[in-house]
Amino acid sequence: MQQFSNKALWSGRFSSSPAEIMLQFSQSLDYDWLFYKHDLMGSRAHAKMLHSINFFSDEELAKVLNVLDEIEDEITTGTFQPKIALEDVHMNIESRLIEKLGPLGAKIHTGRSRNDQVATDYRLYMKDAIKKLQEKLIIFLETLLNKAQEDINVVIPGFTHLQHAQPVSMGHYWMAYFWKFTRDFKRFSNAYTTTDVNPLGSGALAGSTLPLDREFTRNLLGFAVTSENSLDTVSDRDYLLEFLFAASTFMLNTSRLSEDLIIWCTSEFDFIEPPDAFCTGSSMMPNKKNPDGLELTRGKASGVISGLYDLMTNIKGLPLTYNRDLQEDKRPVFHAIATVDIVLDVLTPLIAGIKAKEDKIKPHLEKGFLLATDIAEYLVIKGVPFRETHEIVGNIVQYCVQQNKNFEDLTLEEWHQYHSTFEADIKEILSPLAAVDRRSTFGGTARSEVARQIEVGKEMVKDMK
Template sequence: MWKGRFTETTAKVVQAFTQSLDLDWSLAGYDIEGSIAHARMLGSVGLLSAEELRRIEEGLSMIRDEISSGTFLPSEELEDVHMNIESRLIELLGPTGAKLHTGRSRNDQVSVTMRLFLRDRLLRICTGLEALLAILLDRGSRHIEIIVPGYTHLQQAQPISMGHYWMAHFTAFSRDCERLLFALESLNECPLGAGALAGSTLPLDREFTATLLGFPRPTQNSLDTVAQRDYMADFHSFAALFAVHCSRLAEDFVIYSSREFGWLLLPDAFCTGSSMMPQKKNPDVLELLRGRTGQIIGHLLDLLVTLKGLPLTYDRDLQEDKRGLQASLKTVDEILAVLVPLLAAVEVDGEKASGEMSDGFLLATDVAEYLVSKGMPFREAHARVGGLVKECLARRKNFFTLSRDEWSELLPEAGEDFFPLLSLRSAVERRNTLGGTSFGQVALQIENGHAFVKAFHEKYAIFDKRKL
């Protein structure tokens, strides 16, 4: 494609080093889609005749079929998917095929191909996230009245509804949904017509190709169009935080399902055994979720480091943007494929969870707040209850085994209205502040969650408006 300028052919070792077919041959369908839109635009402005346009469209359709059937194999000498397809078109159509690249550079061609590809993959991730949110809502509804320990510093802190726990993860993943929508929006401009970097002297109709390909508008600056990969960074940012949220959930499950905790029950189908120890039930899937998070974070850093020192506009470094992108897309798809059915099969042992809270010390804050309700300053109440816990430990007692006489001795302020509060269920029910763990508040969160999922579906559905 550049032989007119050069006196030597490209060295074989350079061809091997610079080719990107291992990264972009899978994008052939999207390249052809962009080329058809470009050809139709050229026809609409008179740069292709009706007959030339017909032949080009037929040729591109034939090439697409050849690629699907495996009869057309790419040549490394032609570097990438784009040049392989164009070369085959010229082979089929002669000079007519050579007209397709009129008013176009590989720079804007690659960009539109990547945006079409990434838009489809992000929409697929949207459906996976929607399924993830739906199963969390289901778990929240099923387990709303099961009481489990809530933790800070991995130490028992206060009793919570298990439904509240599920909705905590729902809330985190709902923010990921918003980040994914932002990534979709950031790629939702059509680069075709930006050319190599400065546009074209030909009468290109950029709005025409944008509409055909389902973009609401063309990109607004040709230099930025060629140089920027913000839309990829936005996906990587989503993916990194999504993976972090998955990793934290996995860490919880590994801990809560261990024998030392034991109140979260993992399905056998999502665990493995030991090659040596017959009793083992290992949470390998969860551990791999944690492990792959580092890879996704690494791909974000990889892209940012690549971009940070590049001068405007195009530099060949940008060819490498696809490697980490495709790897992270694959990993996110795999996470969603395994996480949704795993969550659907997880069970909670409410009796075991209650047994873990049998000393009642999780109610210490409730006792302190009872004293506050009687007019005692909180810091004084905090100190009094801390001393009470210390005395219980010295006597080898706990909040549930202290007699009424002992309560009267250790906490003279405790009236008849105090003793009904010494209940895990009461502690949960009374935390009725907005967003709290009371059963009513969790039910409200679940109701709002269903509305969020419906709105999320409606928002991402508008991004696929192709007219080809």
């Protein structure tokens, strides 16, 4: 009977073992050991398929499945420690199966290559990871909806070019990010769909001469479809690029949100009070309250974005099909998963705990002539062409700057200096809250529109669950 050793399972054509430094250089256990559950799932499905096409007897299948369960128990209890000499999770599990079952264990790799095996493990792993991130993202979206409802009556300056522009409801602000993150949710869903493809049975690159039933394994493993082309299948990392793009866009949005809130925490703005639990102090200055949770979120975005470029650069010049370079695909992806996961864990309670400081915001509503457009549109309603009203109001702003006045300080006589159409009702225009509610166009900042958005958002979140 053939003897099976601890040598590499591909070592037959080699006259010597790999150099020790090569073993360290080529091993991937520090990353792909995370795949062990999915590798076992794939092996169980493959074994059942081999049984269905009469390559395993009933008794052999039962033995293989039983030992695969034993191996899973050994891994979870820590009694099975992987060996670097066996390079990766796939070879370690297969080697252990052979140790326990001998030649029967060696049959598990019939019709299978590590190329389609790792593709199967990775896709199963990514499906689980994306779903878990989406579950947390739903909770985050609900938090934004709650904040929008809570702050719907709070008026803040809206900005363009970081200059005071027009007044908006703070609820409208929170909803702006709600919509950005719903698009991120959709991008993760698209990545999930791209991932949900069965690669098992593609072999090393060309399929198999054996009558493998790929639909059988697709059904067992819960994939939506089976891949169409074996060459494409073992070389494909598009699904990882799509995930990294979704993760990068999510992190871009969290970074922009964090930047706003960091600015709003400053003494110069002082719009909000972030929760103490997500801030830190200074080792030297006892007065400091630093928004570290937000700053770290902003900082961590760069690592995820660079991960997208990392993988793109890795595969840009690879010929078909499999190349060992692809082993490096795990580092940026696992980093992105971990980063998005912890950012959601931090941002959700952080955002929930932010308090608007209306007394501090109010003086800012008197700066920057936020109601200039409202005054221009007041004249438009009275029949003055907009380009003319724009110049009129610009001149009024210049006058106010020179006289150190606000719009509210002007007398009717001063208004008449610029146009006779101004009447006493101009004073009714000069309320930030009224200005907010006048912007009732679909998607505008009026509280009625914010309330409508919130209700639409609630329905969207229900559909996501």
